[in-house]
Amino acid sequence: MKKTFMLAVITLFPLSVLATWFHWPELSRFVLYGATIISLAFYMSRATENLSILVGERIGGLINATFGNAVELLIAIFSLKAGLYSLVLASISGSVIGNLLFNGGLSFFTGGLKHKRLQFNVHNARHNSALLIFAVIVAFLFPKIFSYELAKADVFKLSLGSAVVMIFLYLSGLYFKLVTHRGVYSAGEQEAEASEKAEWGFWRSLVTLLVLTAAAAYVSENLVETFDFVSNRLGLSEIFIGLVIVAVIGNAGEYITSIMMAAKNRVAVTVEISVGATLQIAMFVAPVLVFVSLLFGRPLALIFTMPEMASMVLAVLLNIMIMNDGDTNWFEGATLVAAYAIMAVGFYLL
DSSP, rough: OOHHHHHHHHHHHHHHHHHHHHTHHHHHHHHHHHHHHHHHHHHHHHHHHHHHHHHHHHHHHHHHHHHHTTHHHHHHHHHTTTOOOOHHHHHHHHHHHIIIIIIIIHHHHHHHHHHHHHHHHHHHHHHHHHIIIIIIIIIIIIHHHHHHHHHHHHHHHHHHHHHHHHHHHHHHHHHIIIITTGGGTTTTTTHHHOOOSSSSSSHHHHHHHHHHHHHHHHHHHHHHHHHHHHHHHHHHHHHHHHHIIIIHHHHHHHHHHHHHHHTTTTTHHHHHHHHHHHHHHHIIHHHHHHHHGGGTTTTTOOOOOOOHHHHHHHHHHHHHHTTSEEEEEEHHHHHHHHEEEEHHHHHHOO
């Protein structure tokens, strides 16, 4: 698997550069850029994981916060630059839905086929559940409700205030888990973590991460330029492109890692990836995009459409119902994937 992705990076990135220079057809570039970003995202996740092991949990948590969703953040920033604001909002909601339902469900399904019961720390699951409720139902749903009664300028002020609060709470959560309550929510999982050894040294990991991030930025900018053509050629809405295609491309590296960890019965890692990445998107990436939008002269308000909002709320509630007991199986994983499939078809038909 690792050799396959290494070969993909070595092959696909140069092809992406050539496709840009020689103006290959837009549809072929779209497919090529997407495949390239998936391979880059996988190796970025490996480099981030190596750095986290080498520098310890505390700094590792900050590295994950910064680079964990770097690809999706880059695509969103270039989409903001191109004025594709509805696509950016759709990619945020798509990441929430995709991480909780598609990634979590597929991981549990795969792991459950090999192991009858998949168990993880119930206290950590409940802690994450509370944060999910805050991030999606409080921080996203309330501004949506208030937006019906507020002027447009006040709607952005509300989003800006929410963004400040979410970033503060997200950083506080890192401090809580990595400093004041370090180890409290990972009892029984520390032996596996302690046995982990980094594949690469510090400098190799750091240089690899920085080089791959630069490569991902280059490909992401070119990918965004193909969205208009693909939307018109394939008849796909901006919302569907952002919610399904961009969300899957941006998180593909995490999806692959999560599935592999579940197959090894390391479900705690799978939960941390699926739920942790969701919280990172909702409480860190989305607020950062609000501030970044100010650089482009058109503020981004975190006000989602009703289908997006309803899908995120239902994804959170279903995820909590399945994961709150610290125990899952392949059938519950299939249930999550089935819910994602229904929502994806609905957005395709919009």
